[in-house]
Amino acid sequence: MSASLDDVKDFDYIISEASRIDNEMNSSNFKQFYEKEYNRPLGSIGMTINPPSEPLAAHKNIHQRQIHLSYAANEKFYEIAARFIKSHKLQMLVTIEELVTNIKKSFYIHIFIDDGGDGAIGYTQLLNKSLKLTKKEMTKEEFYFPLLAHGCTKERVSIGCTEIISVENMYSRIGNNLTPDQLSIASKFCAANKYPYEHFLRIPISKRSKKS
Known part of the structure; x- marks a missing residue:
């Protein structure tokens, strides 16, 4: 322009x-x-x-x-x-x-x-x-939220720009960015409830600046 x-x-x-x-x-x-x-x-x-x-x-x-x-x-x-x-x-x-x-x-x-x-x-x-x-200077971010998705057998289910992914898929994406202690805490959290969290909702955020 x-x-x-x-x-x-x-x-x-x-x-x-x-x-x-x-x-x-x-x-x-x-x-x-x-x-x-x-x-x-x-x-x-x-x-x-x-x-x-x-x-x-x-x-x-x-x-x-x-x-x-x-x-x-x-x-x-x-x-x-x-x-x-x-x-x-x-x-x-x-x-x-x-x-x-x-x-x-x-x-x-x-x-x-x-x-x-x-x-x-x-x-x-x-x-x-x-x-x-x-x-x-813009960077891209992703957010993961634990989700109960009973009956979901697929590794990935796309919903618009978001997707439901298995816990294994989530760890394969971000595992290298977490320390062993963080991985342990996350695993315990997902398994702590009556119905364990076996899926995550992945929400990608488009590239943006640090302060926006």
Whole structure:
């Protein structure tokens, strides 16, 4: 999906603010400017984008610098991320904060390393790189719940995206991830009731970020 007109306006604004602040920070009255610009309780904390270490390691000829953000410019990153998550239906898969982190990282790379362009084409590339970084950080999970399934003789019974599996099948899937003590506790739990648990309900959770 292409960058929207709002995305283009917001990225242009972020760049113009970064340029304005950079010029003021190099002026003779930078102390007064700094105090006026960052006049909130936390000052300038969180208002810079630092060089990402891995990409710069492969481009040692590039001068490392920070990108300074105004409060308003920083908020634009959150607006861009919120629109992107909504338009890509990622609400349950990634948080705005996590995507902002990757958009900022991609923004730095786009500007200083890739010498990327602006406008809809350039910012679409930037956002696509952010999405790629975010997807790399996503992990898939599975949950297993003990289940009484009397009369079920099959190893697996699919019910939509979930399935009923035998206890043997469950252990074959996750046994290597459990310690001997954990396996012992699980086995005792399944056998402790009047009717032992011989099946589990397996619920796979699609790839998502750590905080979502």
